[in-house]
Amino acid sequence: MGDHHHGPATGVTRWLFTTNHKDIGTMYLWFSFAMFLLGGFFAMVIRAELFQPGMQLVEPAFFNQMTTLHGLVMVFGAIMPSFVGLANWLIPMMIGAPDMALPRMNNWSFWILPPAFLMLASTLFMEGGAPAFGWTFYAPLSTTYAPPSVTFFIFAIHILGVSSIMGSINIIATVMNMRAPGMTYMKMPMFVWTWLITAFLLVAVMPVLAGAVTMMLMDIHFGTSFFSAAGGGDPVLFQHIFWFFGHPEVYIIILPAFGVVSQIIPAFSRKPLFGYASMVYATASIAFLSFVVWAHHMYTVGMPVAGELFFMYATMLIAVPTGVKVFNWISTMWRGSLSFETPMLFSIGFLVLFTLGGFTGLMLSIAPADFQYHDTYFVVAHFHYVMVAGAVFSMTAAVYYWLPKWCGRMYSESMGKIHFWISFIGFNITFFPQHFVGLAGMPRRIPDYALQFADFNMMSSIGAFIYGASQLLFLYNVIATIVSGERVSDEKVWDGAEGLEWTVPTPAPYHTFEEPPLVSKPAGTF
Amino acid sequence: MALFASFTAAQNQVNMSPGVTEIGADIFELHMLIMWICVVIGVAVFAVMFYSIYAHRKSRGHEASQFHESTKVEIAWTVVPFLILIAMAVPATSTLLEVYDNDEAELDVLITGHQWKWKYEYLDETGENISFFSNLTTPQEEIYNTETKGDHYLLEVDEPLVIPTNTKVRFLITANDVIHSWWVPELAVKRDAIPGFINEAWTRVPQEGIYRGQCTELCGAYHGFMPVVVHAVSPDEFQAWQAAKRGAAQAESQLALQTLSADELMAQGKTVYETACVACHGAQGEGGIGNAIAGSSVVMGDLSQHMAIVAKGVAGTAMQAFDAQLNDVELAAVLTYQRNAFGNNTGDIVQPGDVTGMNNG
Incomplete structure (x- = not known):
């Protein structure tokens, strides 16, 4: 760069070559929203097929491709990149830095994502169809019995892992x-704390996932038998490796969400976050515990009873730090001066529904009871309460909260509130x-079901169409804000907002x- | 609203079934205990939150306090939940130990998951094991909505697992291809069926009845179409059933030595095709997951190659080895059927003796 200028480059090269954290953040956010709509479309296909008993729209094999891609796209394409974008x-802006420490790597970690997802989506058009073995891809269904497209799936997972690791570093x-x-x-804001801990989790477990898919690749193409008993391997080994990644992964998704609501609830309560230090310790405890609970996803594989007991006790323990966080958020609201703009509504929605998901999580941790819950719709209900009402609601809250700061325009409050209530x-x-049909005995991942589950499934499908449609309203509201929202120029868009990002124009x-600010007050005090 | 009005408690079960076994009842009680603890905590926590939402709002002119920590309160809400968890762990541990008590079984049944059916084998000390496959009987017409769905839609099989009541039955569970999971909610038994490994579970059913469940681990395209049906009968009835099964097995082996007519072979072949082949190869032999049968060069070509594929399967594909699943008469019949149905019309007749010779040679 010969000439020294401060504005963005023009045209497409601005986005291709940018090393600016704001540009890259914007690209991550739009990319993840596009993936959210794609994954949501797959979910609509699933719910449309399940609207009534019998096969109506798709074949069972294609139904399995939809459930698989829905899970993969939502976890790796929508939720994770959205929080990286945030x-x-x-x-x-929160720690008073001019940019990320490694801006070129930042560019690269974003730009390898779109090709990876293009490759994953292209498997739909390959002979034998897309991966159809569930987002958890248990061997040997994902190795010996997989469609040929599994190799592309493995490569896509490798690229996503590389991207995540670079982003975390x-x-x-x-x-x-x-x-x-x-x-x-x-003194760091909670959002920074939760992301720091999340980044360590990512660096620790993404290589484990890469190891798992590499072993699959070897089993499929190079004659090894990691996951095949016939060659001395063990299919259950796959599950241990997968969940050693997979359980920390769910905290990777939820911890930044905790961070977001820890910023928003104090702002609209006009009161500092209650128990900041205990929030940090609780987050760190949850992260630590996430490494020693993985086999609670595998209570039915036939582990020795001592193993079951260990994983049951460790899992139950997670309720303690999680409870601390919920109590802290409510104490933050207690005797505050509350107002209920859209970000606060989504945060309270998060708080209520995430806590419900936490309760069902506690129920699922009880090993003997899990024999009846495992792999039923009760589990599907549980993880959608924590993933959708947890991660997605908090992400939505974040967009409404920081959007005026990002683009200098205010979103439509009434449309935001309508979006919240419909969602x-x-x-x-x-x-x-889905709690009910799960308890009544409906297994997950089935394209057709017995007649006694019909009414609740129809209800569930209707709800899904409503929830899906509300996201289009969200998209419209965001675009309308950026294009023609009312201008705001106050540095502090929200009167209760605290933190360095609200001190810039x-x-x-x-x-x-570009000049570091001087920080004297502790985080979150007024 | 009409939709909601049509809901009745009988049709729409909203809770776990306590089932019929002692363990099922224990698990149900545990489930209810934990759920009620969660409900009580939830109501208390949300009551505080909603009170705050009501009373501490800016629009009512509430001024914000600035307190932001309290060591005493924070210690209390760490310690109290921990104690509640210990209270939950005690009954959970004792129930789990009960579930794992596989000793002193009076009857052993080997359950093998196949894509997409269950095989049951009664292990007998004399070596005269009874074994059979249990296939979904719901017709394709019901699944594809051209016929009205029956009462036990997707939860009905040709041959259920039969077990005696008041007897400790041990299940040895494994799989032939991918991982399956054998679940009967009312018996509170769920165990993964893992290829190459054997898991144990057990039950003691106090009352006669028919108990239905499903495979609960994604096992491929027809995962939703491999139900479990268990008939619990009195021990006397069970003895009689066993004797009848053994008699039928002997009659089958006699039949294998005979020469059957083309009509007999075609009729039985159609039945076998519709249970064993139709899911992958289509009702009209048009193919699907598997290759088309109609006009297939394998089916219309060399008999020994056709027989080898049906009997031994094709490694690395969904095509299974059917010599383990079908007896010689059934194999002969289905080969004859495939070579003459769907316009294949080769005119070849395969006798049970041909198959026996093939398998031994």
Whole structure:
């Protein structure tokens, strides 16, 4: 760069070659929203087929491709990149840094994602169809019995893993090295704390996932038998490896969501976050426990009773730090001065529904009871309460909360509130009845079901269509805001908002904190 | 609203079934205990939250306090939940130990998961094992909505597992291809069937009845179409059933030595085709997951190659080895049927003796 200028480049090269954390954050957010719509479309196909008993729209084999791709796209394409996008936008602004520590790697970790998902989606058009073995891809269904497209799936997972690891290293390096003078660890905003811990989890477990898919690749193409008993391997080994990644993975998804609501609830309660230190310790405890509970996904594989007991006790323990967090959020609201703008509504929605998902999680941790819950719709209901009402609701709250700061325009509050209520009601109509059919004995991942499950499934499908449609309203509201929202210029868009990101001009200029600010107040105090 | 009005408690079960076994009842009680603890905690926590939402709102002019920690309260809400968890862990542990008590079984049944059916084998000390496959009987017409669905839609099989009541039955569970999971909610038994490994589970059913369940581990395209049906009968009835099964097995082996007519072979072949082949190869032999049978060069070509594929399967594909699932008469019949149905019309007749010779040679 010969000439020294501060604005973005023009045209497509701005986005292709950018090393600016705000541009990259924006791309992550739009990409993840596109994936959210794609994964949502797959979910609509699933719910349409399950609307009534009998096979109507798709064949069983294609139904399995839909459930598989829905899970993969939502977890790896929608939720994870959306929080990375949020981290890109916010972490430098929250800690008073001019950009991420490793900006070129930042560009690369985004730009390898679209090809990876293009490859994954292209498997739908391959002979033998897309992967149809569930997002958990248990061997040998995903090895010996997999369609040929599994090799492309493995390559896509490898690329996603590389992207996640690079993104995490970047976040760790940024938080450790680029905090403004005076921004000690215990003054960092909760969102930064939760992401720092999440990044360590990612660096620890993504290589494990890469190992699992590499072993699959070897079994499929190079004659090894990691997961085949006939050659001395063990199919259950796959599950142990997968869940050693998979359980921390669910906390990777939920911890940044915790961070988001820990920013938003104090802002609209006009009161500092209750128990900041205990929030940090609780987050760290949850992260630690996430490494020693993986086999609670596998109570029915025939583990020795001592193993079952260990994993049951360890899993139950997670309720303690999670409870601390919920109590802290409610205490933050207690005797505050509450107002209920859209971000707060989504945060309260998160709080109520995530807690419900936490309760069913506690029930699932009880090994003998899990023999009746395992792999039924009760589990489907549980993880959608924590993944959708947890991660997606908090992400939605985050977009409404920071969007005015990002683009200098205010979203339509009434449309935001309508979006919240339709989402909240649609979500519950979809997933609450799934507790019932699960307890009554409906297994998950089936394209057709016995007649006694018909009414609740129809209800669930209707709810899903409502919830799905409400996301289009969200898209419209965001675009309308960016194009023609009412301009805001206050640095502090929300009167109760606290943190360095609210000290820069609105909309946030292309470069912020080229001179580091001086931080003296602890995080979240007024 | 009409939709909601049509809901009745009988049709729409909303809770776990306590089932019929002692363990089922224990698990149900445990489930209810944990659920009620969660409900009580939930009501208390949300009551506080909703009170705050009501009373501490800005629009009512509530001024925000600035307190942000309290060590005493924080210790309390760490310690109290921990104690509640210990209270939950005690009954959970004792129930789990009960579930794992596989000793002193009076009857052993080997359950093998296949794509997409269950095989049951009664292990007998004399070596005269009774064994059979249990296939879904719901017709394709019901699944594809051209006929009205029956009462036990997708939960009905040709041959159920029969077990005696008041007897400790041990299940040895494994699989032939991918992982399956054998579940009967009312017996509170769910165990994964893992190829190459054997898992144990047990039950003691106190009352006669028919208990239905399903495979609960994704096992491929027709995962939703491999139900489990268990008939619990009195021990006397069970003895009689066993004797009848053994007699039928002997009659079958006699039949294998005979020469059957083309009509007999075609009739039985159609039945076998419709249980064993139709899911993958289609009702009209048009193919699907498997290759088409109609006009297939394998089916219309060399008999020994056709027979080898049906008997031994094709490694690395969904085509299974059917010599383990079908007896010689059934194999001969289905080969004859495939070579003459769907316009194949080769005119070849395969006798049970041909198959026996093939398998031994």
